[in-house]
Structure formats: C-alpha cells, structure tokens
Amino acid sequence: MQAIYDRLTRTAIHSVKPENVATFLGRPLHPNYRDEIGNRFDTRIAGTRIKHTMGPVSLKTYDKHGFILRIETTVSDVSFFKHYRKVEHRDGTTETKWTAMKKGIYSLSPLREVLHAANRRYLEFISAIDTPTAGIEALRKVSASLRDGEHSYPGFNLFADEDQTLMEALVRGEHCIRGLSNKTLRRHFPQKTSAQIPRTLKRLRTHGLIKKVGHTYHYYLTRLGRTIAMAGLKVKELVIIPQLATALS
Incomplete structure (x- = not known):
C-alpha cells in the first residue's frame, strides 16, 4: 500500500482546494467565510497523516504502519452542521426547518449520517485522483x-x-x-x-x-x-x- 499512499498523499496535498474541503463536508464555501480552512501533512511514529480542516471539523487520512488506510471525520462543535429538525419558539409554537444541530444525544443519529457522508465523498474524490487515467x-x-x-x-x-x-x-x-x-x-x-x-x-x-x-x-x-x-x-x-x-x- 505504501507506493499507492505516497502518490495519493502528494496528489491530495496539491489538489484539494478549500472548496473541495467544503464539498466533502456537504457545505458550500461562501465568499465571506472567515474561519480556518486548509490542508496539513504530518509524519508520526505510527505513520503519516493528511488533515483537511474547516472550522471545527477535521477530515483525516492515516497511513497505519504502511498497511492500513484509515479515514475519519471529527467535529468539536456539532452546530457547524445543519439538518431538518423540530424547533420550539419562545411563544410555544413549533416548526420543522433546516437549522443547526443541537449539542446533545438527540443529534447523534443525524451526526453519524453527516460524518459518514463526508467520509464517502472523500473516498470518491481520492479514488478519482489516484486513478492514473481512464484509459x-x-x-x-x-x-x-x-x-x-x-x-x-x-x-x-x-x-x-x-x-x-x-x-x-x-x-x-x-x-x-x-x-x-x-x-x-x-x-x-x-x-x-x-x-x-x-x-x-x-x-x-x-x-x-x-x-x-x-x-x-x-x-x-x-x-x-x-x-x-x-x-x-x-x-x-x-x-x-x-x-x-x-x-x-
């Protein structure tokens, strides 16, 4: 896997742009976005890591001892993501709308779906850039x-x-x-x-x-x-x- 991963690493670092990171996370990149967004490459004892960051969310790819490719998406503030849920207003009325996730157990299920989708989009992206040509x-x-x-x-x-x-x-x-x-x-x-x-x-x-x-x-x-x-x-x-x-x- 080492030969494949080396080529993938070089391509991902040079080819993944801010708008791509936003796409992986299912969000458009607005011109007025001001938070951190970018790529980082690290070498560690257990292997190497590529990290794509957008605000409180990080999408990481690990090379575990040259044998395992591990991809994960982590988030420190779930309100970064939005989904359809019931919202209660101060006047007692409720409505279902597209809004930020709440910090709590209630959001675990939709959060799992969002993070799984981010991993899938990234896998589709790197599978395309790692393919030499379509023949x-x-x-x-x-x-x-x-x-x-x-x-x-x-x-x-x-x-x-x-x-x-x-x-x-x-x-x-x-x-x-x-x-x-x-x-x-x-x-x-x-x-x-x-x-x-x-x-x-x-x-x-x-x-x-x-x-x-x-x-x-x-x-x-x-x-x-x-x-x-x-x-x-x-x-x-x-x-x-x-x-x-x-x-x-």
Whole structure:
C-alpha cells in the first residue's frame, strides 16, 4: 500500500482546494467565510497523516504502519452542521426547518449520517485522483469530435486555456453539491453569451462528462467526467507548473 499512499498523499496535498474541503463536508464555501480552512501533512511514529480542516471539523487520512488506510471525520462543535429538525419558539409554537444541530444525544443519529457522508465523498474524490487515467479509450473519446444528429461537438484539449477553465469549474464544490446549470457555468465564462453556454453543456453531455438530473436544468459530473477533470488538474498542478518553475528558475 505504501507506493499507492505516497502518490495519493502528494496528489491530495496539491489538489484539494478549500472548496473541495467544503464539498466533502456537504457545505458550500461562501465568499465571506472567515474561519480556518486548509490542508496539513504530518509524519508520526505510527505513520503519516493528511488533515483537511474547516472550522471545527477535521477530515483525516492515516497511513497505519504502511498497511492500513484509515479515514475519519471529527467535529468539536456539532452546530457547524445543519439538518431538518423540530424547533420550539419562545411563544410555544413549533416548526420543522433546516437549522443547526443541537449539542446533545438527540443529534447523534443525524451526526453519524453527516460524518459518514463526508467520509464517502472523500473516498470518491481520492479514488478519482489516484486513478492514473481512464484509459486510452476514454481519452480518445473525450478528445475526439462527436456528432449528435446534424451537430458536431469538438473534443476536449486539457492543455487549452478554455478547456482547463471548464475542467476547474466542473470540480468546484458548489457544483458538486447543487449541480451545474447555464447560470452557474456562465459565471466562469463571462465572455460567452447565454446562447453559447447551452452548446458547452451539450458538448459535455455528448462526451459523457455530465448527466442531466430528472426534469431539471441541472447537471452533475459522471464518473468519467470526474476522472477526466481531476486528471487534467493533476497534470497541471503536479507536472506542468512544477516543471516550468524549475526550468525557469
């Protein structure tokens, strides 16, 4: 496991951004967020540890003696998380609404579900970044132009500025939670008109990188889409930028 864990460690430290940490914990990252958020790597007697922190919550990955991969999420203030529960007002009325968890035994069951979901999201994330590529066939599919009826949609070039920006937008935390839409995608491409964005979404969908949710206008990454997007970011963050920095220093 040591060889796998070493590669996973390097990738996680460089690739996990604040918005990713928020996504693991099921929260959007608001621009006015002021608490601590970030990554930390430690070496201990029993092994190494990666720690992702957001306020009172920590998501940790341990390498136990080079044989066991342990992932856990801990929280020192459960009110950080929200869930649907009954709220009693001072006037005696009650209502069920989305609000902060209470500190007490009552919150153990919903807290377990929230922390379990955080571990699952993190496992899905690292399984994608630790996969070298989706294979020659997958790369060929996303790179080639495809036709849908009378329309042709060009493939993706992970070295092109526009496609790099698109991949970075796809893995942003808020899109993983709420999905991608015409409106949210346009924020990353202000130079495009509202009529051009649907073609970009259709291009992503035709190549199998996103899927539509029911009868809505929201899209989510497919497994292939997540793998391709993370592979593109991994190449940029761990290969291209370090190599250029070394060569030009």
